[in-house]
Amino acid sequence: MITFEDVTKRYRDGTVAVADLSLEVPTGAITVFVGPSGCGKTTSLRMINRMIDATSGRITLDGQDVREIDPPTLRRGIGYVIQQAGLFPHRKIVDNVATVPYLLGWSKRKARARAMDLLELVGLDPGLAGRYPFQLSGGQQQRVGVARALAADPPVLLMDEPFSAVDPIVRASLQDELLRLQSELRKTIVFVTHDIDEAVKLGDTVAVMRVGGRLAQMAGPATLLTEPADDFVREFLGRDRGIRRLSFISAKEVRLRPAPSDLATDEDGRPLGWRTANGLAAYGTFTPETDSLRAALDAALLSANGTAVAVDEEGRVRGVAGRDAIDELLAEYAPPASGGSGEGSSGDGSSEEAPA
Amino acid sequence: MTDEPLVRWDWIARNWANGGPTAISALLENHVVMAFLPVLFGLVVALPLGLACVRWRWLYQPTAALMNVTYSLPSLVLFSIFLSITGLTRSTVVIPLTFFALAVLIPAVVDGLASVPDAVRQSAVAMGFRPARRLLRVELPVAVPVVLAGLRVATVSSISLVSVGALIGQGGLGNLFIDGWQRQFYTPITVGIVLIVLLAVLADGLLVLAQRLLTPWSRARRTA
Numbered sequence: 001m002i003t004f005e006d007v008t009k010r011y012r013d014g015t016v017a018v019a020d021l022s023l024e025v026p027t028g029a030i031t032v033f034v035g036p037s038g039c040g041k042t043t044s045l046r047m048i049n050r051m052i053d054a055t056s057g058r059i060t061l062d063g064q065d066v067r068e069i070d071p072p073t074l075r076r077g078i079g080y081v082i083q084q085a086g087l088f089p090h091r092k093i094v095d096n097v098a099t100v101p102y103l104l105g106w107s108k109r110k111a112r113a114r115a116m117d118l119l120e121l122v123g124l125d126p127g128l129a130g131r132y133p134f135q136l137s138g139g140q141q142q143r144v145g146v147a148r149a150l151a152a153d154p155p156v157l158l159m160d161e162p163f164s165a166v167d168p169i170v171r172a173s174l175q176d177e178l179l180r181l182q183s184e185l186r187k188t189i190v191f192v193t194h195d196i197d198e199a200v201k202l203g204d205t206v207a208v209m210r211v212g213g214r215l216a217q218m219a220g221p222a223t224l225l226t227e228p229a230d231d232f233v234r235e236f237l238g239r240d241r242g243i244r245r246l247s248f249i250s251a252k253e254v255r256l257r258p259a260p261s262d263l264a265t266d267e268d269g270r271p272l273g274w275r276t277a278n279g280l281a282a283y284g285t286f287t288p289e290t291d292s293l294r295a296a297l298d299a300a301l302l303s304a305n306g307t308a309v310a311v312d313e314e315g316r317v318r319g320v321a322g323r324d325a326i327d328e329l330l331a332e333y334a335p336p337a338s339g340g341s342g343e344g345s346s347g348d349g350s351s352e353e354a355p356a
Numbered sequence: 357m358t359d360e361p362l363v364r365w366d367w368i369a370r371n372w373a374n375g376g377p378t379a380i381s382a383l384l385e386n387h388v389v390m391a392f393l394p395v396l397f398g399l400v401v402a403l404p405l406g407l408a409c410v411r412w413r414w415l416y417q418p419t420a421a422l423m424n425v426t427y428s429l430p431s432l433v434l435f436s437i438f439l440s441i442t443g444l445t446r447s448t449v450v451i452p453l454t455f456f457a458l459a460v461l462i463p464a465v466v467d468g469l470a471s472v473p474d475a476v477r478q479s480a481v482a483m484g485f486r487p488a489r490r491l492l493r494v495e496l497p498v499a500v501p502v503v504l505a506g507l508r509v510a511t512v513s514s515i516s517l518v519s520v521g522a523l524i525g526q527g528g529l530g531n532l533f534i535d536g537w538q539r540q541f542y543t544p545i546t547v548g549i550v551l552i553v554l555l556a557v558l559a560d561g562l563l564v565l566a567q568r569l570l571t572p573w574s575r576a577r578r579t580a
Binding site for chain 2: 049051071072073074075076080082083084085086087088089090091099100103132133134145148158
């Protein structure tokens, strides 16, 4: 666990980058620092591995004050992914990934074998190992950056706007990949971004920071969306908070009823459309096991008759859910009355202070 | 003198390797040594000085100014200054040319290190490199293309400037020009020019080859 205790960073010219920051970064989860530029999120991140030293306050890593640890030694035990990857242009991909193992004195053979495993882990073709960074696309370089950060299997990973320089489609796939990796690796990840959608998608906990380096709110993404602490957070979260929040509710609990006879299916039981006098009409599908309530609602809205079609992993019809069934679940997950806590899966509610 | 040809091959044949100090081959050898020593010395001095200029930024402006003033001095003036110190020796040519090489190489080292992308430097810090290792393993290798570009300029200009040393009898192939002018005899002049140009082209070609071999990682990016 990483803790910030009254951490302040004041520069010589008097600018305060981070002010009295106190928070806890839980072990094995993704904590996102998000906020507009100048909110001190990157400074906060860099104080963890001492690329920047705090002016006052204390940052501890599993109970030990980071300032008691020699910086290079500290850094070799913490993975770091930088914006634009920051790969070494003169080193082949395999050697880029093996950087920290080399620094730790591993043999070349062992370090490279480890690097090859990691390339595979992050979904890169091992055939790229012998290439130089300039021969890779931005998205591939960023994957190499993640592999490099993981090379010595550090328990903590710091990610500084790692996906902000790639196009939206590549960014989405890198985000999905990170979530997949994290479900296997369970690292303690601190992720910095200015993109609130990215924060809400990736974070188990989201710390919203405001200009001047103050923590505005720290909570689970669903709580953040339903109970923003103040106008700043509300504005920063943007539109459609209610809808976006539905992404955090599983569609598993949607009450299904058997498919009615006017739902046309093919011989394998896959939906074809709603029978009407004028032929087949549009339908929307969702998969209860893996989709969110947002997807179920979306499916209902896409259907000509407002009824969402539930399908299994193979796309076969399992039943249907009308708006009534979706409404039922919506009511169950309605935002609590003021002062109440959020749903079980999210963080500890909102306050200026970090959750204890 | 009007019907004197540009080249008399028989003169070249007789003077290529006549065993004496004025043989063309001996002058060529001299020229090579006097052209390369300044570049070599320049590089040896420019590396630490350039690093110092990067480490202590305030050092760079005065150093660059001093080097530029030196570069603007006619080589002949520098040769005369050193003539009174080192006499009619090679050093009188090599030392001033070292200063000229420095004027090109110090900025090349400084610009080379400045060409290291910030993300690369920062990720090296974040990976846990200590400063000396970061310099040797990351920053200097990444600076190589820019430093080599400076080295090419320094080498070619050094090859050409050596000939001015002929005025104090230490000009390598430049001595052929004096000889030719004094006798109104074109052949040595032609031979001198052709050999100096060939030498420059050859040296530059070797440096380009070295660059290809040393920095395979920057080849495509350069042409892109």
